[in-house]
Amino acid sequence: MLNTDNESSRLVTDLNFADEYPQRVLVLRSKAAPHIEETPWHRHQKGQLVMPLTGVVTSFIDDKMWLVPPRCAVWIPSMVIHRNQISPCADVCMLFVDSTDLSMPDKACTLTVTSLLRELTTSLATQEPDYEAGSATDRLVTVLLDQLVEQEREAFDFPIPDEPILNRLALALLAKPSEKRTLGQWANDFAMSERTLARMIKRHVQLTFGQWRSQLHIVLALQKLAVNTPVQTISEELGYESVSAFITFFKKALGKSPRQYRVERWGS
Numbered sequence: 001m002l003n004t005d006n007e008s009s010r011l012v013t014d015l016n017f018a019d020e021y022p023q024r025v026l027v028l029r030s031k032a033a034p035h036i037e038e039t040p041w042h043r044h045q046k047g048q049l050v051m052p053l054t055g056v057v058t059s060f061i062d063d064k065m066w067l068v069p070p071r072c073a074v075w076i077p078s079m080v081i082h083r084n085q086i087s088p089c090a091d092v093c094m095l096f097v098d099s100t101d102l103s104m105p106d107k108a109c110t111l112t113v114t115s116l117l118r119e120l121t122t123s124l125a126t127q128e129p130d131y132e133a134g135s136a137t138d139r140l141v142t143v144l145l146d147q148l149v150e151q152e153r154e155a156f157d158f159p160i161p162d163e164p165i166l167n168r169l170a171l172a173l174l175a176k177p178s179e180k181r182t183l184g185q186w187a188n189d190f191a192m193s194e195r196t197l198a199r200m201i202k203r204h205v206q207l208t209f210g211q212w213r214s215q216l217h218i219v220l221a222l223q224k225l226a227v228n229t230p231v232q233t234i235s236e237e238l239g240y241e242s243v244s245a246f247i248t249f250f251k252k253a254l255g256k257s258p259r260q261y262r263v264e265r266w267g268s
């Protein structure tokens with residue numbers, strides 16, 4: 001089994017251990033400590049699916065941050081550099097997948113996780129990693145892979161550029177998402193013109209400043225909705241003047257109200 005404390009510790013100290021196994025899929029399930037846990041930057045040959053069962057995982061993949069709430073997972077393709085930050089006491093499954101012959105995305109993305117995929121994953125987490133080809137475990141893996149390629153994609157990413165000024169700006173927005181300062185005010189902080197900063201954001205992020213900040217709000221709102229945070233609380237934490245203003249913003253971005261989205265995606 002791979003859901004032991006020893007294997008959980010190995011995940012942190014030997015992040016390439018999954019590549020030691022020739023099996024198509026390897027599943028690790030572990031509960032995080034009562035504090036935030038982080039893995040260092042790393043990459044491995046097998047693709048990885050990060051699936052929190054409870055709690056939230058934040059994955060940093062190349063130059064983007066991905067928030068991964070329960071009932072979702074983030075797909076990290078083979079050899080893509082990344083690190084993961086796991087919330088306190090989270091229950092997380094890590095799937096290491098040989099995606100050579102799979103129709104999986106070649107770029108990181110967030111996936112909605114069906115109940116069937118989640119149950120298949122937790123079942124495989126109790127099996128020995130060195131299962132034989134054609135065994136019952138191997139047949140279960142085949143079903144899991146069939147399900148994996150069918151999962152719907154979500155938009156849970158927030159670009160964090162390497163460019164020093166934009167990196168500082170992204171981290172400042174993350175630290176205080178309710179911040180309402182204008183692009184001109186931020187430009188003044190960085191001793192540049194508003195036009196120069198706008199062009200820099202467009203070049204590195206491929207979004208306008210307003211779109212970039214809105215994307216952060218969507219990411220954070222979806223993360224909070226997935227763990228049943230009240231809509232009014234989300235509105236206040238993101239700095240909206242009223243719940244109706246937040247709902248209007250959300251509907252414009254995703255085509256439905258926060259409550260409708262939560263019920264359709266996560267059934268609660």
